[in-house]
Amino acid sequence: MRVYDILGIGFGPANIALAIALEEQEPGVSARFLEARTEPAWQPGMLLDGSDIQNNPSRDLVSLRNPRSHYSFLNYLFEEGRLIEHLNLPIEFPLRKEYARYITWVARQFDEVVDYGRRAEQVRLIQHDGEALYEVTTACGGVYLGRSLVVAPGRAPYLPEPFDSAASRRVFHLTDYLFRLEEFTTHGAPESVAVVGGSQSAAELTLDLARRFPRTRVRNLVRSYSLRLKDTSPFSEEGYFPAFTEYYHRATAEGRRRLDAYMHGTNYSSVDADVLKELYLLIYEQRLDGDQKVHVDGNRLVTAVREQGDKVVLEIEERNTALTESDTFDLVVVATGFRDLGPGPDQEPYPPVLEDIVGHFRTEESGELYVAADYALEPRDSGSDCPPVLLNGLCESSHGIGDAGSFSLLSLRAGTILDGLLKRGTFAAPAHAS
Structure with missing residues (x-):
């Protein structure tokens, strides 16, 4: 059975951005992504006529990390023959339908590293040939092995009482x-x-x-x-800057709640x-x-x-x-939004797929997982041999409003996660080239 350097759970925008970063910066690292949908799709139930994406199109899957990338929204428009026509549109932000097509256009270029129709159901920590690995089992019985795990299943829909x-x-x-x-x-x-x-x-x-x-x-x-x-004030919008993410992560729990209260109206x-x-x-x-x-x-x-x-x-x-x-x-x-990680009634303490391994990792005083600045989970015991687990797109409670299901910092987050993987991983790119 092949052992991948990185196993990615989910292949929505968050892990698509990571796949781009891997190709552009560390092509020797082997990766496999498991996606529950049978084909790439972004918010297919919400592609309303005339609705837009509510963020600058250059905050796409890659441009903030690498503005010269082939995978930018601007290049998508160019290659699809719609760049000049799009620039003439009398709108501030792109149509949601078009952005969904952009995401599919990028995703299709990574088909060779994605298994669609594979819903990850269980993650176990195992020993395999003397190496600590993660074993991911899918709903259809498939089994995958990885030296590290990037969890990006998207935020679960929130249905409050009595609708739940x-x-x-x-x-x-x-x-x-x-x-x-x-x-x-x-x-x-x-x-x-x-x-x-x-x-x-x-x-x-x-x-x-x-x-x-x-x-x-x-x-x-x-x-x-x-x-x-x-609240679309440019001063408030600086909450979607990487500097705010760093500031938020360093803040006390009380400080984070004050920042949350201020930023709430931006999203x-x-x-x-x-x-x-x-x-x-x-x-x-x-x-x-x-x-x-x-x-x-x-x-x-x-x-x-x-x-x-x-x-x-x-x-x-x-x-x-x-x-x-x-x-x-x-x-x-x-229309009551989505769950993120946290102790609140509209939150969840950890992604359900991590149920069998969550006990290995450090938690906050309030009970939710502690997430490091590079989005990695920290082992509960300093001597633990747990391979790296990183969360991609689920960390608003630890990293602030930039992680609120938005594209705003998605490409930069992918770079941070990749750096964290390389720092924490047991693999080296040349040794495990595909």
């Missing part, structure tokens, strides 16, 4: 949006849809439903007073100005016409969910008056 126990397929996370629409609207538009959450995605989904189904009642239920404008429970304006104007015009179909209702908490035939009934409480109501919908989209 809802059995109906008509209640679903935003990542399944387009797929469930196709499933349930084949024979006609829904009468009513609820969108739960105050995020950018929640507002975009509310608009998308209004465009697709003009006669459908769409109700956006928001826990806070209403939808909030995203969470907030919406871009253009989307807010479009949504507000739509609602105003519907009121003007005496035919309001779209509603944004703040201070609303969903306390119960139940299926009733081919409908879903939500029990809703007004948070400040304690008044309650029941409302019935054909579909309920839960």
Whole structure:
């Protein structure tokens, strides 16, 4: 059985960026990536018409680390024959659809180091020919051996109570949006849809439903007073600089929480100005016409969910008056974000795939894994022979807002992880060349 220098779990943007860094900087290191999807795809359930990526296109898979790379978004446009046309677009950021195609274009150039349709289910620490290795077993029974592990499965969808126990397929996370629409609207538009959450995605989904189904009642239920404008101040945006990541990692636990509170509005429970304006104007015009179909209702908490035939009934409480109501919908989209690592109710202490080896590694006082500056897990015992494990794209609680599922620092993080692997790994590039 072949032993790889690096086993990567997941082949989304985070580990694609690592594969690029390996090719460009350390081509002699052998690597294999295991991806649960059967083909490359980025947010396929959320490729809404007209939606953009919300970050500068040069913060792509590679450019901040290597602006001369073949794998940049700019070069993708050039090779696809759309560079001049794209530069003429009257938009600030690229369409999400186009960025998804860019990611697929890059991923396809690494097909020889990726096994698709391989969901990693278990990781064990074993001894093999006198060497400590990680054995990764996939859902289909495949077994892989590696001298190090880079874990990048993406952040798990977060479904708060009571949605976490809802059995109906008509209640679903935003990542399944387009797929469930196709499933349930084949024979006609829904009468009513609820969108739960105050995020950018929640507002975009509310608009998308209004465009697709003009006669459908769409109700956006928001826990806070209403939808909030995203903080796009260039001063706040420096939270997506590598210097902030280093500063955040050195901060105390209390300091990190203060920084989190300040940076929250740059990424969470907030919406871009253009989307807010479009949504507000739509609602105003519907009121003007005496035919309001779209509603944004703040201070609303969903306390119960139940299926009733081919409908879903939500029990809703007004948070400040304690008044309650029941409302019935054909579909309920839960736009409440994703889990990262941490001790909170919307977090998880470690990636589930590491269940069998997590006991070997150091934890914070609050219980979650301690993650070093180079994204490596630290062995619990100083004399441990645990090979390196590094987390790629899961570390907002230890590295700050730049790790919040954003492309902003993705390429630089890949370089940091590669440096960490080379420093901590038991392999040397010339000795294990493919």
